[in-house]
Structures are given as structure tokens and as C-alpha cells.
Amino acid sequence: MEKGKYGEHRVLQPSNGCLPQAAWKIDNTPEILSNEILIDADILNITSTAFNALKRRNNGDKERIKAEILAIVAERGKFQCPDTGSGGMLVGRIEKIGEDLLGKVDLVEGETIATMVSLTLTPLFLQEITEIDVDTDQVFVKGKAILFESGIYAKMSPHLSKALCLAAMDVAGAPGWTAKYVHAGDKVVVIGTGKAGLLCLHEAKKRAGNTGLVIAIDSSEAQCQLVRDAGVADHVLCMNAQDNLAVMREVDRLTNGTLADFVVNTVNTDSTEMSSILSCKDHGKALFFSMSTVFSKVALGCEGVGKEMTLLVGTGYTKGHAEIVYQILLENDVIRSYFERVYGG
Amino acid sequence: MEKGKYGEHRVLQPSNGCLPQAAWKIDNTPEILSNEILIDADILNITSTAFNALKRRNNGDKERIKAEILAIVAERGKFQCPDTGSGGMLVGRIEKIGEDLLGKVDLVEGETIATMVSLTLTPLFLQEITEIDVDTDQVFVKGKAILFESGIYAKMSPHLSKALCLAAMDVAGAPGWTAKYVHAGDKVVVIGTGKAGLLCLHEAKKRAGNTGLVIAIDSSEAQCQLVRDAGVADHVLCMNAQDNLAVMREVDRLTNGTLADFVVNTVNTDSTEMSSILSCKDHGKALFFSMSTVFSKVALGCEGVGKEMTLLVGTGYTKGHAEIVYQILLENDVIRSYFERVYGG
Numbered sequence: 001m002e003k004g005k006y007g008e009h010r011v012l013q014p015s016n017g018c019l020p021q022a023a024w025k026i027d028n029t030p031e032i033l034s035n036e037i038l039i040d041a042d043i044l045n046i047t048s049t050a051f052n053a054l055k056r057r058n059n060g061d062k063e064r065i066k067a068e069i070l071a072i073v074a075e076r077g078k079f080q081c082p083d084t085g086s087g088g089m090l091v092g093r094i095e096k097i098g099e100d101l102l103g104k105v106d107l108v109e110g111e112t113i114a115t116m117v118s119l120t121l122t123p124l125f126l127q128e129i130t131e132i133d134v135d136t137d138q139v140f141v142k143g144k145a146i147l148f149e150s151g152i153y154a155k156m157s158p159h160l161s162k163a164l165c166l167a168a169m170d171v172a173g174a175p176g177w178t179a180k181y182v183h184a185g186d187k188v189v190v191i192g193t194g195k196a197g198l199l200c201l202h203e204a205k206k207r208a209g210n211t212g213l214v215i216a217i218d219s220s221e222a223q224c225q226l227v228r229d230a231g232v233a234d235h236v237l238c239m240n241a242q243d244n245l246a247v248m249r250e251v252d253r254l255t256n257g258t259l260a261d262f263v264v265n266t267v268n269t270d271s272t273e274m275s276s277i278l279s280c281k282d283h284g285k286a287l288f289f290s291m292s293t294v295f296s297k298v299a300l301g302c303e304g305v306g307k308e309m310t311l312l313v314g315t316g317y318t319k320g321h322a323e324i325v326y327q328i329l330l331e332n333d334v335i336r337s338y339f340e341r342v343y344g345g
Numbered sequence: 346m347e348k349g350k351y352g353e354h355r356v357l358q359p360s361n362g363c364l365p366q367a368a369w370k371i372d373n374t375p376e377i378l379s380n381e382i383l384i385d386a387d388i389l390n391i392t393s394t395a396f397n398a399l400k401r402r403n404n405g406d407k408e409r410i411k412a413e414i415l416a417i418v419a420e421r422g423k424f425q426c427p428d429t430g431s432g433g434m435l436v437g438r439i440e441k442i443g444e445d446l447l448g449k450v451d452l453v454e455g456e457t458i459a460t461m462v463s464l465t466l467t468p469l470f471l472q473e474i475t476e477i478d479v480d481t482d483q484v485f486v487k488g489k490a491i492l493f494e495s496g497i498y499a500k501m502s503p504h505l506s507k508a509l510c511l512a513a514m515d516v517a518g519a520p521g522w523t524a525k526y527v528h529a530g531d532k533v534v535v536i537g538t539g540k541a542g543l544l545c546l547h548e549a550k551k552r553a554g555n556t557g558l559v560i561a562i563d564s565s566e567a568q569c570q571l572v573r574d575a576g577v578a579d580h581v582l583c584m585n586a587q588d589n590l591a592v593m594r595e596v597d598r599l600t601n602g603t604l605a606d607f608v609v610n611t612v613n614t615d616s617t618e619m620s621s622i623l624s625c626k627d628h629g630k631a632l633f634f635s636m637s638t639v640f641s642k643v644a645l646g647c648e649g650v651g652k653e654m655t656l657l658v659g660t661g662y663t664k665g666h667a668e669i670v671y672q673i674l675l676e677n678d679v680i681r682s683y684f685e686r687v688y689g690g
Contacts, residue, residue, distance in 0.1 A: 004625075006650055008590055017590045019619065021649045121649050172527040173648075236594055245362045274364065278351075288640070295633070295640045295658065303518070303661045304366045304466050305351055306497040313640065313656035316648045 003033050007148035008230065010123055012077070020078070020148075021121040024254045028077035028123040030144035032099040037107070037147040039092040041126075042328045044069075044139040045166055046088040050081035051137035057083075064073035069139060073126050080120040087119030088137075090145055091166065101149065112162075114169055115145070116152040116317055136163075136343070156323035160329055164336070167195070167343035168325045174266055174289045175328060176315055176321030181262055182207035182287060189251055189260040189279045191241045192267035193227050195217040195342075196289060198335050200264050201232035216255055217241055217275075230334035241265075243274040248278035259330035265290060266315075273297045274305075282308055348378050349468035351491035355468055357422070365423070365493075366466035373422035373468040379445040382452070382492040384437040386471075389414075389464065389484040390511055391433040396482035401576045402428075411474045414484060418471050432464030433482075435490055436511065440461035446494065457507075459514055460490070461497040461662055479668040480687070481508075499667035505674055509681070512540070512688035513670045519611055519634050520544035520673060521666030522659055526607055526630060527552035534596055534605040534624045536586045538563040538572050539610035540687075541634060543680050545609050552669035560599055562586055562620075575679035586610075586617040593623035609659075610635060618642045619650075627652055634659035 006019055013025040016338045020026050032038045037056065046054070058064035073079050080087050091114045094107050107113065115122060126143040133140075147153060154172070156165045174196040182188055188204040190197050193216050205214045215250040216233035218224050224238040235254050241247055251259060265272060266289045273293060276286040286309055298311055329336045348354045351364055358370040365371050377383045390616055391399070403409035409476050425432050436459045439452050452458065460467060471488040478485075492498060499517070501510045519541040528532055533549040535542050538561050549559045561578035563569050569583040580599050586592055596604060604626040610617060611634045618638060621631040631654055633643065674681045 004590075006590075017588065019589065019650070021646070022619075040348050085533065117649055117651060118645065150651040167658075196608075243347075243362065244364065245351075265686070274367075276635070277545075291641050291644070293640045295638045295643075296636050298658045299636070303657075304462055304661065306462060306495040308663050311658035311660065313643045313658065315644050315654075315656065317651065318653050 005034055005035065005149035007121065007123070007146070007150075010146070016241055019121070020123075021118065022321055024076065026077040026123050027169065028073070028125045028146070030125040030146075032096060032098050032146060034098040035149040036098045037094060037105070037151070039090070039113070039115070039145040039147060040095045041090050041092040041124065041141055041145045043091040043141045044079060044141060045090065045114075045170070046079070046087055046119075046137045046139060047086045048137055049084050050086040050088060052113040053081050053083045055134065060134065062134065065132055069129060070126055073124050078120060078122055078124050085120070089115050089117075090119060090122065090124075090178050091162070092145060095144070095209050107153075112156050113153040114156070114166060115147060116154055116169070117147075122146065133147040135152070155304065157326040160326060164329065164339055165326070168199070168329055168340055169322055171196035171199060172321040172325040173314060173316035173318060174264065175203040176318040176324050177287060178203045178264055179207055179324050180318060181287065182212075185211040186261040187213040187255050187258065189215045189217065189263040190233070191265045191272060191275055192290075193215045193223045193262065194266065195339070196266040198226065198230065198232070198338065199325060199328050200266060201227060202230065202317070202332050202335060203324065204264075205232045211254065215251060215260070217247060226334065226338060230332055232332070232335075241275045242269065243269050244272075244274040244278055247275040253278040260284060265293070268292050270294070271297075273299050277302050277307060277309065280307070280309055285312060287312040287314050349496035350380065352466065352468070352491070352495075355491070356380070361573070364466070365468075366463065369421060371422040371468050373418070373470045375470040375491070377441060377491060379443040380494040381443045382439060382446065382450070382496070383441040384435070384458070384460070384490040384492055385440045386435050386437040386469065386488040386490045388436040389424060389433055389486060390435065390515070391424070391464075391482045391484060392431045392483055394429050395431040395433060395561050398426050398428045400479065405416055405479065407477050407479065410477060414474060415471055419468050423465060423467055423469050424477055430465070434460050434462075434515075435464060435467065435469075436507070437490060440489070449648060452498075457501050458498040459501070459511060460492060461499055461514070462492075467491065497662055502671040505671060508688055509674065509684055510671070512684055513544070513674055514667055516541035516544060517666040517670040518659060518661035518663060519609065520548040521663040522632060523548045523609055524552055524669050525663060526632065527557075529554050530556040531606040532558040532560075532600050532603065534560045534562065535578070535615060536562045536592075536607040536608065536610045536620055537635075538568040539611065540684070541611040543571065543575065543577070543683065544670060544673050545611060546572060547575070547677050547680060548669065549609075550577045558600065560596060560605070562592060571679065571683060575677055577677070577680075585613050586620045587614065589619040589623055592620040596624040603610050605629060608632070610638070613637050615639070616642075619646050622647050622650065622652060622654065625652070625654055628654065630655040632657045632659050
């Protein structure tokens, strides 16, 4: 097969022309074609979904977890949890840039990057697993990985620790898109104030500005207090976002009946879709980040209440998202301290 | 409970304040509050999903199907298939408009409308089922229904038969949104050329105009021929939309490598999400109409190929969608004949 920008040339099984993510087995030969980048892999950041499955299957035994990861990668040429289908990302140094990409990518050999595409589509060749940190789901390795022409990556910030950069990047899509969708004077609702939600709030407050209005919603009083301390919302509602009608009534009250121009939902529990829709004005925009979002609940729910809205599927990537999230951590001491406390400084 | 625009005052079970669609039982008393509209119900257009389940449970026996529909509505105050959760819509005459809505809705008493909100949230009181048409999934009734303040509806076209209006309205959201998203000169891909896809194609061709480019994709040669006869595409690709990479290559070729500005997906089979994403250019828009769309496949798939796109959830309603779809049927003889042939003239 001709070499493709999506790495389709590395698919080994099935043979009917799928992409690497959908493939069962990909070619992990650690030698690059002219449109690929070779990475000296350092850390695998396994998703918590996949890492919990690994721990469960191996009773938390580090050596058994190591052995299973090595077996998966040897069999499939990539890391993908057999139970959940989930992967993660990796950190490493640029070892070699294919000749077709020289001058087209803003990378130099030796530079440290994190891949922003999933491990489930990244060719990976492991020589050894040196250590596993079961608290942070990080797997330290010796090995090589391949980044395709379409592969996205982020550089580390020179002003922040590697651990902080990684934790921030993991949710950088949400504040990145928020930065692009929020305009001066907008009324914004952020549902969920965890890692992603806090970053969205900071960005919403900054972009909507003093003529805008930002409302944060979370069921945890501790998270609500964090939002207040961080100074990133005009109003903080401590309530369950599954209580769709109550959320609507509160947002209606705080916006004097206009409802929000833009609503971003970052809650990882079910049945919060309608809180986004009911909080948003007609012709407003609602952005969904949670993987627990159900497509038909959004589509049919919006139709059921007779609203005309722009309903957006959020993705983990938008151009400049890493730079946006690093800037937030430099600007907001409370949010940075929170990330350092939870994810290590 | 105070009367609400979404009919929340009619929810009987559960009692914790959900919306009528999520409710188990709603109050179907056929007397309106001042912010409601009473409809003399005539035809229930059950979704094919729900009607197939009714037929299966009752071995296709009309009398048993009738009895089950009456039992469901008596128990729950609305029609909702117990297996699939699916409903439908209804046709009837405006009997009475609540005083709060007089002058606010463009309706007069006696006028025939179709409700555009689901039967799963519409209070329904049935006196009798007079007939069932098992070919068109239509249930002829004597009864009353309630339209809430937020409820949307469409009028019949004076130029088209009622059957045609109903069949068209069922999928009117797709061409309605297509009309709004396609601009002069756009390159458009429509995946799936069934009822919704054909209407989208006509609209795409009209809005993109002679400086645009419209590509239709369907695996059925008969549907492809219909597209050619209707004159609504510049290129027709007869291929399986699950073959994501092949779709990308063909669209790439036909657009001279630029890919599409806008892709609308109307295919009701799984694993076609990536065909939309791969056919669309960076910063383009992809609109998903199929209820078989999987949220995480869209979000993670787009991220996996490193694209920045506007990913839109399509809904069955957008302002003016009925007028747009009636106009298509008046403008395009081939599409109108197809609808008449399949859904009755």
C-alpha cells in the first residue's frame, strides 16, 4: 500500500483498508518512512479507563501489569486495552524526522513532545518497561513510537513541570474550543468544574470579559469553592446537573430570562445533556465534551423542547490548545496550585 | 407545580421534576391550561422502530396492536414504545388555543397541523382507534392531544397531499439545516441518498450553485440512479460508506485534493462517522443526522486523524424546515415522484 498521511500503510490486520485506530494489528517496525516521525518513547500515559482495567485484571500486581502491556504491544503493534478499547498518549524525544516533513513541522530532533493522538493508533515498539507509577497511571519505558504525517503533538512548556504539562494537555481541548467560541459580552454556562471545567471557566471569563457573565455548575461544594477562590465565575451554582429543570430555572434567573449564549458541558455522568440544552438560548451554542454524552439524547432532546441550536461535539484537539492551557496555568495561581496538588508539581 | 413552557406541570411520575419526555406517566386530561393548545387528534404516525416492535410483539395482528396502543396510552398518558422508547408524531386539527398563546402562534382553530415534537412527550387521550395501516405505520384515531407552549408543529402544504407532507416532514430537519449551512461555491458531500439524503442533495445543489460541487454517496445502485435522474449531484459514488478510506480517496480525487467544505451524513448504519470526517477539509463542517451516530466515534475519530472541524449534531427541527421541504417537492419532479411512489400520493 502507498504511504498515507493517516498511517494506513501500517495496518496489517484486517487487510481491507481501515485506519490504524480501527485495526487489530499494525506494523510497529521502528524505522520510519519519509512521511513519519520516529520518537524515542519515554512515558506512556495510559488512560485511567485502561489502567483501571489493567490493575483489575492483574490484581494490582506491577510485574503482571508490565507483562500484560508488553504482551499487548507485541501482539498488536500498539497499546490498546482489550476490555475497554481505550489507550492513552505518550511522551518522548524526537529521534528522526522523515525527509518529506522537514521544514513542514515545527520540531527539531532531540526535542521532547507529547503525542496528542491516541496510543490506539500509534505504532509502538517496546524494549523494556522500567517502572510503573500506579498513582498517576504512568508507564516508564524504553522503546520507539511512530508519529504519522497527520499526527498531532504538543511541546512541553519551559515554565511548567512535565507532570503539570501532561495533566493539562489531557484536557486541553475543552479550554481551547471555549477560547474560540466565547466572544466579548457572552453569557456562558460551564457544567462541571473538574480539571476541564476549571480551565474552561478561566478561558470563558477572560474572553467574555467584564461585559459578559459566567456561571459555573457543580454538585461538589469543594469544587464550587475552588471556582470561587480562582475567581473564574460570576455565579457558582452548587447543584446536580442531572436535575435539568432546576438548572434551567437557576440559569434563567441569573441571566434575567435571556439564558446563555454558550454552554459547555464537561460532566462525566449521564443525563446532563438536557441541562446544557435548557440553559442555552434559541440560536445559542452548546458544546459537549463528556464521553458519556449520548448522541440521540442531544438530538432528540433538543427537538423535543423545540429549540434551534448549534449542538457541537467537542474534541481533544484544536490548534494552539496546549499554548492556551499553559497560559491559563501561568495566569491563574489557584488553578495551577490545584493541578500541582492533584497531579504533582 | 407552576405551569411551564415545556409541559413540566403535566408530569405525574416520577415526581422529582423531570420533563415529559423522560417521565413515565403524564397527565393526559384533555382540557388545556392557558399556555397549551388542544388538538383533535386524527392520525398517529408511529416511528418505524416502534411500529415494528408493536407488530413483532403482536404477531402482526391488527386488533392486538390496537389493544396494546390503547393500553400504553391509558397507562402512561402518552404513546411510547415500551421496548424501544420510540414514539412518533401526530396529525390533527387545532381545537382550542390557550388564551396566553392567542396572537403569539400563527394558528387558527380548525386548521390541520402535524406536531413536530415526539409522541413520547405529548399528552394523548384516546377514545378509539378506528383503523391501522400496517404499510405506512399510521394509526387513525379519535382522541385529543396537547401541544405545549414550546411545542413545534408544521402546517400542511396546500399544494401537496397530506401523505406526502407527512413523509417529507419526517425528515425535514436534514434539508432544513443543509439549506442553512451550505453557501455559494461550497463543495458538499451527502452520504446516504434515502429520503433525507435526496432532500439534502437538492438543497445543497441549489445553495452551492453552479460554482459549487455536490457529491452523493450511496451503496445502492438504484438510489444512485435516482440521484442522477433528479439532477441533484455533480458526481455520484456508488460505494459503501463504511469503507472510510475509499470514500476519502474518491472525495479527494473529485475535489482535486481540497476535500469538502460541508459533509452531511444521513446513513442509518454504523461506522460511517469516519467517512464524514475524512471527506471534510480542515476547518470544515460535518453534520450528523443518523441516530446510529456514536458520539465517541465522532469525537475520538476526529482527534485521531488530527483534524480541526466543526462537528454538528443534527436535529429534526430548524425554523422553516417544513416550508423548505415542501418547496423541494414542488421544484423537483423526480424526488416528488419518488416520495409519491414510496409513501403514497
